[in-house]
Amino acid sequence: MNAADRLEKPIQHHDPDGHPKGLLAGLSERLARTRQSIVGQVQSLIGRRPVLDAEFFDELEAILLQADVGVNTTMRLLSGLSRSLKEGGQGKALSGEDVLKRLKEQIVAVLGPPEPLGKAVEGPTVIMVVGVNGTGKTTTVGKLCHRFRKYGAEVILGATDTFRAAAIDQLEIWGKRAGARVIRHEEGADPAAVAYDACQAAKARGVDYVILDTAGRLHTHVNLMRELEKVKRVVEREVPGAPHEVLLALDATSGQNGLSQATTFKEAVEVTGIALTKLDGTAKGGIILAIRDSLGIPVKLIGIGEGIEDLRGFDPKEFVDAIFHTQDT
């Protein structure tokens, strides 16, 4: 093995679940508040109520609701867990560890398999990032751009949020950091024209990805939705099969509120995936379970910090392993 190979393929130590150790511990640390509010509390419940009676389930229900798991998903988890405990407990007492393991399995089942980002078969892949103000759209665009650049892809960013000059400058900074060209017009320009130019530039240069940062606030909500629809129509016309992904940035700290926002965007621009941001700053990461169940839109990315590296593809198994990861705490 030469030096270059070693750099590309570092020797990795895996934990029993098969994840590289550092990766899982790092994620677990960022999700510490959610880990504490769900797994920490369930552990203490098991300690207090070793008998799995009605009170146990009532308290478990309260813990899940408190973590924003949502009513429907909580009910599904409880009935799944109760079934699994009955099947597994035939004639023998279950340990607290068994209960946790079964709960973990139920959560993974509710989350379903990981869903990758949409990708063009040929030509540029166009990704629109939408959502209300402050949810983390621009930051997610910058982090995502960095991710693609790391794998050697060429990226163009479109400053489709022309509502404020500062928004355009903010994207420009991310473009410099990640090494991507930013297509920008003046403040107040037509966002659809920016999207058009970004698509043209991408086609002309054989660029792999176009990521469009959109506005989250306009004079009225109706105007905002119209503007997004128009951007989408231009993209559809300019690049076959585009947009390949319409990502809704949802702030995990906004809890159940975020779900009603999501419904509006879903109706206007057919959201294909969720980027759930600020999971590092909340104990209510259970929202990730409610999203899948109540919106039917998969979470595709998670934001776990403000830095350029703090974005992960959402892998349900890895996420659940991270919140149940207690070895080094």
Ligand SMILES: Nc1nc2c(ncn2[C@@H]2O[C@H](COP(=O)(O)OP(=O)(O)O)[C@@H](O)[C@H]2O)c(=O)[nH]1
């Ligand atoms: N802690 C944390 N902060 C984030 C994350 N994503 C975005 N932010 C912060 O949220 C704020 C708003 O982000 P911005 O991208 O400007 O939101 P936009 O208005 O939707 O474009 C900024 O201060 C970001 O640094 C995240 O995953 N974790």
Ligand SMILES: [Mg+2]
């Ligand atoms: Mg922004």
